[in-house]
Amino acid sequence: MQRKYSQELFEEAKKYIPGGVNSPVRAFKSVGGNPVFIKRAKGAHLFDEDGNIYIDLINSWGPMILGHAYPPVIEAVYQASINSFSYGAPTRMEIEMAKLICELVPSIEKVRMVNSGTEATMSAIRAARGYTQRNKIIKFAGCYHGHGDSFLVDAGSGALTFGIPNSAGVTKGTAKDTLSLPFNNLDAVKRAVNENKNEIAAIILEPIVGNMGCVPASKQFLQGLRELCTQEGIVLIFDEVMTGFRISLGGAQEYYDIIPDMTTLGKIIGGGLPVGAYGGKKEIMDCVAPIGKVYQAGTLSGNPIAMAAGYTTLRLLADNPHLLEQVNKKALAIGEGIKSNLQKLGLNYQFNQVGSMFTLFFTNTPVTDLTTAMTSDTQLFAQYFQYNLDNGIYLAPSQFEAMFVSYAISDEDIEKIIKVSYEALVKIHETKKAN
Ligand code: KE4
Numbered sequence: 001m002q003r004k005y006s007q008e009l010f011e012e013a014k015k016y017i018p019g020g021v022n023s024p025v026r027a028f029k030s031v032g033g034n035p036v037f038i039k040r041a042k043g044a045h046l047f048d049e050d051g052n053i054y055i056d057l058i059n060s061w062g063p064m065i066l067g068h069a070y071p072p073v074i075e076a077v078y079q080a081s082i083n084s085f086s087y088g089a090p091t092r093m094e095i096e097m098a099k100l101i102c103e104l105v106p107s108i109e110k111v112r113m114v115n116s117g118t119e120a121t122m123s124a125i126r127a128a129r130g131y132t133q134r135n136k137i138i139k140f141a142g143c144y145h146g147h148g149d150s151f152l153v154d155a156g157s158g159a160l161t162f163g164i165p166n167s168a169g170v171t172k173g174t175a176k177d178t179l180s181l182p183f184n185n186l187d188a189v190k191r192a193v194n195e196n197k198n199e200i201a202a203i204i205l206e207p208i209v210g211n212m213g214c215v216p217a218s219k220q221f222l223q224g225l226r227e228l229c230t231q232e233g234i235v236l237i238f239d240e241v242m243t244g245f246r247i248s249l250g251g252a253q254e255y256y257d258i259i260p261d262m263t264t265l266g267k268i269i270g271g272g273l274p275v276g277a278y279g280g281k282k283e284i285m286d287c288v289a290p291i292g293k294v295y296q297a298g299t300l301s302g303n304p305i306a307m308a309a310g311y312t313t314l315r316l317l318a319d320n321p322h323l324l325e326q327v328n329k330k331a332l333a334i335g336e337g338i339k340s341n342l343q344k345l346g347l348n349y350q351f352n353q354v355g356s357m358f359t360l361f362f363t364n365t366p367v368t369d370l371t372t373a374m375t376s377d378t379q380l381f382a383q384y385f386q387y388n389l390d391n392g393i394y395l396a397p398s399q400f401e402a403m404f405v406s407y408a409i410s411d412e413d414i415e416k417i418i419k420v421s422y423e424a425l426v427k428i429h430e431t432k433k434a435n
Contacts, residue, residue, distance in 0.1 A: 001390045005049040006037040031382040031397045036389070041068035043408035046394055054394035055413045057403040061396075062210075062242050062267035065327060065356075066313060067408025073271050073312045080308035086300060094302040097311045101269070101277060104249055104318060105240075107259045111279030112288060113302040117241035117266030118146025120276035121204065123288075123296045124264050125150060128202035128235035130294035131284045136162075136196055138203040140183040142212030142370030142400075145204060145239050145264075153178040183209065183369040184217060186224035193232055202262075203229060204237040207252035210402035211242075212373045213359035214352040222258040229261065235284065241266035241276070242402070245317055247355045249324060255354070268317075271309035274300070323407050330414060331356035331405040337418030345425055356405040360384075360421075373400060380428055387424035393417055 013020035021027045021035065028035045037049045044067055046054040059065065066073065080093075094113060101111050114120050125137050125148075137150060145151040153163035153175045163178040165171070179196070181188045183205070193200055203225055209215040229236040238260040243252040245268045253259055262280030269275050279285060289295045300306070317323055335353045338360060342349055350361040361367045362384070363376040381399040388395050393416070396403060 001052055001392075003034065003036060003048065003050050003052065007034050009037045009049060010034045025396075025398060025401070028397045030378060030399070031385040033386060033389075035397075036394070043067045043069070044406055044410065044413050052392070054389070054392050055409065055417060056394050057405065057417070058394060058396050059404045059406045060267075060272055061401075062246065062404045063270060063272045064406055065246060065268050065404070066271075066316065066323070067406040070313075070316075070408075072316060073309055076308040076312040077273075077305055080304050083304070085305050086303050088299060091302070091304055091307070093304055093307040093311060097269075097302070097307050097314075100311065100314055100318065101265070101279065104245070104314065105251060105253070105263060105265075105279075107253060107261075107281075108263055108279035109282040110285035111265075111277050112285065112296065113307075114276040114278065114296075114298050115274045115300055115303075115306075116146065116276045117239075117264065118148055118276070119298065120241065120264040120266055120278040121145040121151065121237075121239055122148035124237050124262050124278040124280075125202050125204060126296065127278070127284055127288055127294045128237065128262065130292065131287045132201040132233065132235060134199055134201035136177045136179060136199045137201055138179045138181060138189065138192060140205050140209075140369075141180050142183055142215065142373060143204075143206045143209055143239070144211035145206075146241075149174045150178050153180055155180040155182075182371065183212075183215065184221045185369070186221050186228075189225065189228060193228060193234070198232075200232065200234050202235040202237050204239055204264075206239050206242065207256060207258070208243050208247060208354045208357060210357055211400070212370050213361055213367065213376075213400050214354060214357045214402040215359075215367055215369065215373065216352065216354050217256075218368075219256055219258070222256055226258050226260075235262055235280075236260045237262045237264065237280075239264045242357065242404075244268060245314060246324075246327075246357065246404070249318060249321070268313060269310045270306050271313035273303075273306040273309040275303075275306045275310045327405055327407050328355045330407075330409050331358065333414050334358070334405065334417055337414070338421050341418065341422040341425060344422070345429070347425060347429075357402040359399075359402050362399065376400075380432070383428040383431065384424045387427050388420055391420045391423070393420050 152167035154166040162176040266276040362380040
C-alpha cells in the first residue's frame with residue numbers, strides 16, 4: 001500500500017504545526033512511519049489522500065460510535081447550522097442536552113457543558129476542591145484525563161507521596177498537590193489517604209482505562225474507593241470521557257453499579273464535534289459560577305451545532321437500545337476471533353476487552369495496571385500495527401491505547417479484521433524467529 005500523498009502532506013504540515021499534527025498521538029511516533037492523512041470517511045471506513053481504504057477501529061478515539069457521516073446526525077447539524085453557528089447566549093437545545101444526560105446518568109443531578117474532555121476534568125477537580133476546601137487529588141498511573149496541569153504528574157519517589165511533573169511547563173507547585181498511585185491497588189490508596197488526612201479533595205480515575213490500553217478496574221477496587229470516599233468526605237470522580245454511553249447507556253458506573261459523586265464526559269456526547277461535560281451531585285455543582293464561587297466559563301460551551309450533533313447521537317442511542325447492543329456484539333465477535341487466532345498460534349498475548357473497547361497487549365503477563373502494561377513488547381506491536389495498516393485495518397498507533405468499534409462495522413469487516421490480525425501475528429513471529 002503506497003501513501004505518497006500522505007508523506008508529502010506530512011512534510012508540509014511539519015513546517016507549520018508542531019510535529020505536523022494537532023494532537024501528539026496522531027504522529028505515529030511509537031509505531032514508526034508517517035501518519036495517514038484522511039480525506040473523508042463513511043460508515044466504518046476511512047479514505048486517505050492516496051485513495052486507500054481502511055476499516056476504522058479508532059473512530060476518532062471513541063466519538064463516532066454510530067459510524068462516520070451518519071445521516072441523521074449530518075441532517076441535525078445542517079439544520080442547526082443554517083440558524084448561525086453560535087450565539088454566546090442560552091438556548092433550548094442546551095436544556096434538552098442537560099436533561100438527557102441527567103436522565104441517562106442518574107448520578108448526574110446537574111451538568112455543565114464544556115468543549116473537551118480536558119476542560120471537563122480540569123473543571124471537575126476545581127469544583128471538587130472548591131466544594132471540599134481541600135487541595136490534593138489522587139489519580140492513577142496509566143490513567144489519562146487530558147492535558148490539564150494537575151494530571152501531567154507521575155508518582156513521586158517512594159518516600160514522597162506527592163507528585164512530580166511529567167511534562168515540561170508543569171510546575172512543582174502544581175504537581176505537589178497530585179498523588180499518582182498504582183491502578184487497582186486499594187491498599188496504596190488507603191495509605192495515601194491516611195498520610196494526607198483531610199487533605200484529599202478528589203480521587204479521579206477511568207473506571208475502565210483506555211489510556212494505558214484497555215484495563216478494567218476490579219469491582220473490589222471501585223467498591224473500596226467508593227467506601228473510602230464516603231467515609232473520608234472525598235469526591236469520587238469517574239472520568240467517563242471514553243466509557244460514557246459506550247460501555248452501556250449509563251456508562252461504566254451502570255456496568256459496575258458503583259456510583260461516583262461526579263462524572264466527566266466527552267467524545268460520544270459531541271458526536272464528533274468538540275464537546276465535554278462535567279456533572280454530579282447538586283450540592284457540588286451548585287458551587288460552580290455563577291451561583292457558586294468556583295469559576296469556569298467557555299465562549300463556545302453548549303454551542304448549538306455541537307449540541308445538535310451530540311444530542312442527536314445520544315437520543316439515537318437512548319431510543320434504539322439495539323444500536324449499543326449491536327456495537328458490543330460486533331466488538332465481542334472481533335474479540336473472539338482474535339483470541340481464537342492466539343490459541344491457534346500458541347501465543348499467550350493478553351487480550352483485554354470490555355464491550356466495544358479492547359487492546360491486544362504483546363506480553364504474556366496479565367495486564368491489570370501500568371507496570372504490567374509496560375511489560376508489552378512495543379516493537380512487536382509496531383510491526384503488528386504496520387501490517388494491519390498496510391492491509392487496510394486502522395488501529396490505534398500505540399500499544400497503550402484502546403480500540404473503539406462503531407455500529408457501522410459489517411460482518412465482512414469483522415472477518416477481514418480477524419484474518420489480517422492472524423496474518424500479522426504469523427508475519428511478526430516469522431520475523432522474530434528469523435532474528
Ligand atoms: P480531550 O481533551 O482530548 O477531548 O479529552 C481528554 C481525555 C480525558 N479523559 C479520558 C479518559 C480521555 O481518554 C481523554 C482523551 N483521550 C485521548 C485518547 N487517548 C484522545 C486522543 C488524543 O489525545 O488525541
